[in-house]
Amino acid sequence: MDPELSDDQRLLLEATESFIKAALPLARVRELIDAGPADAGPADAGPAGTGPAGTGLADGPAYRKQAAELGWFAFLAPEDLGGGGVSGEGLRDAAIFAELRGRSLQPGNFIDTNVVVSALTAHGSAQQREEVLPALVAGEAAAAWAVADPAGDWSGPAGVTATEADGGYRLSGVKDLVTEAQAADWLLVTAAAPGGPAQFLLPASAPGLTVEVMPGLDLTRRLCRVRFDDVLAAPAAAVGEVGAAGPAIAAQLDVACVLSVAETAGAMQYLFDLSLQYSKDRIAFGRPIGSFQALKHQLADTSLAVELSHACATGAAKAVQAGGTSPGGAEAASLAKSFIGDAAVEVAHKSWQIFGGISYTWEHDFHFYLRRLTTDAALYGSPAWHRERVCQLAGV
Amino acid sequence: MNEAPDLEAYRRQARQWLSENLEPRDPGKASRERGGGHDSPAAYLPARALQKKIHQAGYAGIDWPTEYGGQGLTRAHARAFAEEARAYQTPELGHAGGTTFGPVGATLLKHASADFLTRHGPKILAADELFVQLFSEPAAGSDMAGILTRADRDGDDWVITGSKIWTSGAHYADYGMCLARTNWDAPKHRGLTWFAVPLHAPGVIVQPIREITGGAEFCQEFLDGVRVSQHEVIGEVDAGWTVAQTMLLAERGSGREDPVNMPVTQPQTVDPVLLRVAEEAGRRQDPVARQAIAKIHAGQWARGQLGTRIGGLMLAGGKPPAGLASYWKLAEGMRVPERARLLLEIGQGTPLTWEPGAEGGDDVANEYLNSRVWSIAGGSNEMQRNAISEQVLGLPREPSFDRGKPFREVTRDARNWK
Numbered sequence: 105m106d107p108e109l110s111d112d113q114r115l116l117l118e119a120t121e122s123f124i125k126a127a128l129p130l131a132r133v134r135e136l137i138d139a140g141p142a143d144a145g146p147a148d149a150g151p152a153g154t155g156p157a158g159t160g161l162a163d164g165p166a167y168r169k170q171a172a173e174l175g176w177f178a179f180l181a182p183e184d185l186g187g188g189g190v191s192g193e194g195l196r197d198a199a200i201f202a203e204l205r206g207r208s209l210q211p212g213n214f215i216d217t218n219v220v221v222s223a224l225t226a227h228g229s230a231q232q233r234e235e236v237l238p239a240l241v242a243g244e245a246a247a248a249w250a251v252a253d254p255a256g257d258w259s260g261p262a263g264v265t266a267t268e269a270d271g272g273y274r275l276s277g278v279k280d281l282v283t284e285a286q287a288a289d290w291l292l293v294t295a296a297a298p299g300g301p302a303q304f305l306l307p308a309s310a311p312g313l314t315v316e317v318m319p320g321l322d323l324t325r326r327l328c329r330v331r332f333d334d335v336l337a338a339p340a341a342a343v344g345e346v347g348a349a350g351p352a353i354a355a356q357l358d359v360a361c362v363l364s365v366a367e368t369a370g371a372m373q374y375l376f377d378l379s380l381q382y383s384k385d386r387i388a389f390g391r392p393i394g395s396f397q398a399l400k401h402q403l404a405d406t407s408l409a410v411e412l413s414h415a416c417a418t419g420a421a422k423a424v425q426a427g428g429t430s431p432g433g434a435e436a437a438s439l440a441k442s443f444i445g446d447a448a449v450e451v452a453h454k455s456w457q458i459f460g461g462i463s464y465t466w467e468h469d470f471h472f473y474l475r476r477l478t479t480d481a482a483l484y485g486s487p488a489w490h491r492e493r494v495c496q497l498a499g500v
Numbered sequence: 501m502n503e504a505p506d507l508e509a510y511r512r513q514a515r516q517w518l519s520e521n522l523e524p525r526d527p528g529k530a531s532r533e534r535g536g537g538h539d540s541p542a543a544y545l546p547a548r549a550l551q552k553k554i555h556q557a558g559y560a561g562i563d564w565p566t567e568y569g570g571q572g573l574t575r576a577h578a579r580a581f582a583e584e585a586r587a588y589q590t591p592e593l594g595h596a597g598g599t600t601f602g603p604v605g606a607t608l609l610k611h612a613s614a615d616f617l618t619r620h621g622p623k624i625l626a627a628d629e630l631f632v633q634l635f636s637e638p639a640a641g642s643d644m645a646g647i648l649t650r651a652d653r654d655g656d657d658w659v660i661t662g663s664k665i666w667t668s669g670a671h672y673a674d675y676g677m678c679l680a681r682t683n684w685d686a687p688k689h690r691g692l693t694w695f696a697v698p699l700h701a702p703g704v705i706v707q708p709i710r711e712i713t714g715g716a717e718f719c720q721e722f723l724d725g726v727r728v729s730q731h732e733v734i735g736e737v738d739a740g741w742t743v744a745q746t747m748l749l750a751e752r753g754s755g756r757e758d759p760v761n762m763p764v765t766q767p768q769t770v771d772p773v774l775l776r777v778a779e780e781a782g783r784r785q786d787p788v789a790r791q792a793i794a795k796i797h798a799g800q801w802a803r804g805q806l807g808t809r810i811g812g813l814m815l816a817g818g819k820p821p822a823g824l825a826s827y828w829k830l831a832e833g834m835r836v837p838e839r840a841r842l843l844l845e846i847g848q849g850t851p852l853t854w855e856p857g858a859e860g861g862d863d864v865a866n867e868y869l870n871s872r873v874w875s876i877a878g879g880s881n882e883m884q885r886n887a888i889s890e891q892v893l894g895l896p897r898e899p900s901f902d903r904g905k906p907f908r909e910v911t912r913d914a915r916n917w918k
Contacts, residue, residue, distance in 0.1 A: 108812050380893055395896040400889035407888060408827055408834075415805035435767040436801070443798045491794035492787065498767045500775065500784070500793055 112190040113200060120174055120204050127167050130208045130469060137323045137472075165243075168212065172243025176201060176214060180222035180359065181241045182233075187225070195359065199366040199421040206370030209324040209476055213246040213284045215363045215484075219356050220247035220292045223303065227344035227352050232305055236290060248288035249356065250279035250330045258485040260353035261296035264332050266346070268298060272339050273346070275304065275312075275332040281483060285315045285328035292343065293332070299347030304337040311335065322479035324472060355429045360484045361437040362421050365444045368480040369410070369417045372451050375473040376410050379403070379455040386460075399458060406454045409447045416440040435497040442490035445481035452477045510573075511580045517557060522550075522588035539594070541672035547591040551627035554591070560625040564609065569622030595717075596630040596669030603750040604631040604677050611694075611735035611743045619731075620696065633747070634664040634678035634697065634721060641666075642883050645688045645741060646902075646910075649723065651680035651695060658682075658733070660695060660726045666877070670706045670719035673699055678723070683738050684908040691907055692740030696732040697723070713869045749822070751878075770797050777847040777864060792842045799835045806831055823891035830884035833875035840864075840871035 109117070171177070178186035179198035189197025198218055205214055217240055224237045239245040253263025264277035275295055285291060291313070294303050306313060312335040317326045344352050380403055383394030393399055420440035427433030452474045456463050463470040481487060494500075505513075554560050555569070562578040564570020571577075591597065605624065608617065608631075623629040640646040649662025660680050670676065676697045683691030699706060703726040708716035735743040774793045775784070783789035810828055814821050843864055844851055851868075854861030875881045889895045902910040 380895075384895065392896065394889075395899075397886075397898065400893075400895050401882070401885040403893055403895065404830065404885035404888040405834075407893060408830055411809065411827055412802050412806050412831065415809035416802050418809065419801070419805035431767045439768075439798045439801045442794065443802050488791060491791050491798070494794045494797060495790045498770045498797065500770055500778075500790060 109200070110191060113197065116174065116190055116197075117200060117204065120201055123170060123174060124204065124208050124210065127170060128208070128210060130472075133209050133211070133324060134469075134472070136211075168243040168246060170243075171212075171214075172241065174201075177217050177221060177243060178241045180218055180225060181237065182225050185238060185241045193425050195362060195425045196421045199362055199417065202363045202366035203370035203373075203417070206367030206372075206476075206480075207374045209371065209472055211284065211325050213248055213288060215360055215367070216249045216283050216288070216292075217247045218363060219249050219360050220290065220305075222359050223292055223343055223352060223356055224305070226355070227303075227349075228305075229340065229343075231340060232343065236305065240290070245289040246284070246287055247290040247292060248282050248285040248328075249360070250282045250285065250291050250293040251353070251357075252279060252281045254278055254280040254329070256281075256482065256486060256489065258357060258489060260294040260350070260357075261301040264293060264295040266295040266297040266302050266304070266337065269336070271336055272341065273297065273302075273304070273337045275306075275335040275337055277332050279330045279332075280318075280327075282315075282328045282330050283483070284326050285330055286317050286326055288315075291330065293330070294349065294353050297346045301349045301353055302346040303343040303349045303352065304341045305343050306335065306337060306341055310337075320479070322475045324476050325479070327479070327483075351429060354434055357484065358424045358429075358434050358437040361441040361490075362417075362424050364480060364484050365413070365417045365420060365440045368444050368448050368477065369413045371473055371476055371480070372410050372413055372448055375455050375470070375477070376403075376406055376451060378469065378473075379406070379458040383458055393458075402454050402458065406451050409451050413444045413447045413451075416443050431497050435494055438485075438490040438493045438497065441485060442487040442494065445487040445490070448477040448481050505573075505577075507576055507580060510577055511584060514559065514581045514584045517559065518584055518588050521553070521557065522585070522590070525587055525589050539672070544593060544672050547593050547597070548627040548630075550591040551593065551625075555622075555626040561621070564621065564625065565617075567614070567621075568609075568617040569625045591627065593627060593630060594669050594672070596632050596673035597627070599633055599669065600624060600627075600629075600631045600673075603747050604633060606750040607677070607743060607747045608734065610746050613731075615731060616696070616734065629675055630669070630673040631675045631677050631696070632667050632670045632673045632699075634667060634670075634676035635744075635747075636664065636666045638663055638665050638720070642880055644744065645692065647679055647681060647692070648911075649678070649680045650684075651682050651693060651728075653682075654727075656730050657727050658695065658730065660697065660723050660728060662723050664721040664723070665709070665718070667719045667721060668717055670699060670721055671708060675699060676721065677734065679740055679744065681907065682740075685906045686738065687904050688902055688907045688910060689741045691738055692744070693737045694734040694740045694743050695728050696734060697726060697728055701726050701728075703727070713866055768797070768801055771800070773863065774843065774846065777843060777851060781847045781850045783846065783848070789846045792846045796839045796842050799839060803831060803835060820891050823887055826879075826884040826887040826891070829874070829879055830881055830888065833881040833884065837871040837875055840868045844868055 175186060175189065179189045179194035181187035188194045191197055202214065221237065221240050224232050228237065236245070240247055251260055252258045255262070257263070263279050264275055266273040266275050275293065277295070279293060282291075285308070288308050291306050291308055292303055293306060294301060308315065312333040314331040314333070316329045316331070318329055320327050343349070380394070383399050383403060384392050386393045394403065417440060420436045423436030424433040427436070455470065456474065459468065459470050462468050485493070551560065558571055559581055561568070561570030562573050562581055563575050564572075566572040593600070608620070620629060624631065635644065637647050637649060639648050649660065649664065651658045651660045660678065662680065664676070664678065667676065676699055678695045678697040679692055680695060681691050682693040685691070697704065703724045705722040705724070707720050707722070709718045709720050710716055711718065770793065774796055778784045778789050778793060781789070806828065810824050813819060813824055847864060851864035886898060890897050901913070905913070
């Protein structure tokens with residue numbers, strides 16, 4: 105956590121910690137995972153957040169409403185809807201909350217909803233800002249951002265094309281790795297339109313739009329494939345100018361990266377603390393295993409990786425907050441995402457060794473963190489993908 | 501002076517004197533302190549003369565007691581002068597200057613006797629006596645208390661025999677602050693004493709060390725029956741470890757650098773060396789080379805962020821500062837070799853040879869050779885890991901086989917280890 109928190113930020117953090125502890129602590133996350141099916145078929149379209157029994161990890165409308173009351177979806181909204189957080193620096197505050205979410209592996213559309221809120225705030229039409237934005241901020245509706253293609257290209261247009269047609273645009277193609285799309289009411293989809301990239305805000309119920317929950321490594325979140333079979337997007341569905349959405353997409357990716365790395369840092373800290381405690385409790389050869397130098401040194405390296413990750417997450421949040429859509433902010437987001445993505449997997453593996461045999465039991469929390477951290481590394485762009493982005497931004 | 505002068509008046513007075521007596525600093529001129537130790541003692545005479553001038557004008561040892569050659573003012577006065585002096589060319593006394601006015605000076609003020617400081621203080625402040633540290637030995641690096649240099653009492657004197665190593669600046673300095681073992685029956689930490697050893701005394705040989713880079717920045721010293729007066733003991737006999745800890749703490753403060761504050765809207769400038777090496781290998785567009793460039797760049801950026809975070813954690817006070825400093829040291833000790841290896845990979849074969857006499861042609865090779873200096877010196881990566889795991893993470897200390905034993909037995913047992 106950033107050592108420079110204000111009193112207001114601390115207060116809201118405490119409230120958030122209490123909320124998570126009461127509503128969805130790690131033990132309850134485990135219950136939801138265990139209650140769900142081992143593999144998931146296509147999600148039924150249902151009222152947002154309720155889902156049919158068996159989608160396992162729907163976080164539920166009550167959870168989302170309470171979270172909204174704490175301001176979880178308001179950070180990047182216009183001021184008249186509560187934007188700016190407690191400090192006036194909405195993104196930095198959002199990152200602080202993201203870290204708490206990561207600590208206890210909270211599911212849900214926190215990142216994507218905030219990304220869509222920021223998109224509508226910056227580029228939404230009057231109608232979208234009137235009809236959709238308040239519902240998202242109030243937690244009455246959830247959103248997901250369909251941006252990556254199945255090959256892991258997060259630049260935006262890949263995977264779906266938008267061709268001009270009667271009544272607007274026809275969207276065709278496939279997007280992948282869309283977080284909790286099965287529980288979303290609105291999907292913000294980026295596509296390749298004539299003239300350049302475009303974004304459209306579509307209801308999840310749009311004809312031709314199919315959300316398929318994919319079985320996956322991460323058990324704490326549902327990642328979905330979203331198919332677009334000639335989905336009609338009216339001109340009013342466009343977010344920003346069709347063909348000119350490149351800068352908006354980049355800015356959204358920066359926001360997603362800042363929130364994602366913050367969640368990741370929170371999860372890394374929790375897992376590290378767990379492994380440190382284990383090394384103090386576990387006895388072998390007549391002493392705590394943490395007294396053996398090999399483990400002391402592993403834990404020191406892991407601790408350093410966690411500190412570096414916190415530092416980079418804070419640095420990225422500051423840079424994107426201050427730098428806005430500048431190349432400086434974008435570069436910081438990608439520097440942090442690439443660094444922390446690698447560090448997260450490294451920390452997971454080092455902790456894996458510390459736990460030894462118990463890490464292979466379902467009942468131990470280790471594998472939940474392993475799965476989440478490994479997925480975090482790839483969501484919103486893998487380390488390698490972001491390193492290439494850094495090269496392009498820095499003029500290499 | 502009975503009362504310290506008003507700080508602002510002092511600052512103005514200092515500013516006036518500086519403008520009338522010192523040359524303005526030229527940022528283009530390379531600092532000798534970063535040099536390779538090839539300078540002869542004579543090369544430092546102008547800097548010594550300048551320091552003497554500053555001392556005679558009353559601007560050296562500003563917060564040192566007057567009995568010891570100082571001005572008896574406060575730290576705030578010393579800071580004010582230092583701030584004003586930044587714009588001017590101050591004496592460049594190299595490594596020995598750094599140790600004298602840094603850790604050695606601080607340690608002497610805290611532990612040396614009044615008699616010692618009365619005699620040495622004024623000469624130190626006038627740069628007539630520059631002190632280096634005789635601490636590490638060929639036989640003792642990480643195990644700092646395990647030194648073998650011995651000092652035996654002989655009448656009013658002590659006779660010192662042994663060897664010291666990795667001393668920067670010994671070839672032109674005047675004194676070595678030397679740690680020796682004075683009691684072989686006590687456990688290792690409790691039989692140590694510091695001495696001020698004149699480097700030109702009979703029995704002292706100072707030899708430059710030819711390093712793997714071809715340079716010779718460091719020296720080895722051989723002490724063969726060097727006679728030193730009992731009045732040249734620093735602190736108490738056999739209580740040298742306490743003094744050592746003061747010294748180490750004083751050194752640690754100088755470790756961390758604050759990150760350069762780049763304007764946030766611009767991307768951080770990629771180190772031109774990375775681009776140059778990629779270009780020379782024709783790999784600017786090679787995705788593998790670009791990954792390596794971005795990795796090095798990310799490591800550099802992360803380092804800056806870590807510095808900011810550690811600064812904040814130190815101010816917040818929740819964790820011991822020495823442990824926090826270890827994070828920084830370990831991070832550098834891991835980042836720097838990684839960078840050097842990646843740089844060679846980027847260049848593939850091209851940095852391995854260079855045109856004879858080419859300016860900077862051996863940059864990458866030299867960087868590679870130097871890359872593990874900070875992984876080893878100043879507290880190795882392994883020692884930092886011990887410090888982090890014990891002082892910050894609260895893990896048990898290493899089991900010890902020598903802590904309570906008379907030192908005489910320690911070396912004997914070590915050689916018969918099973």
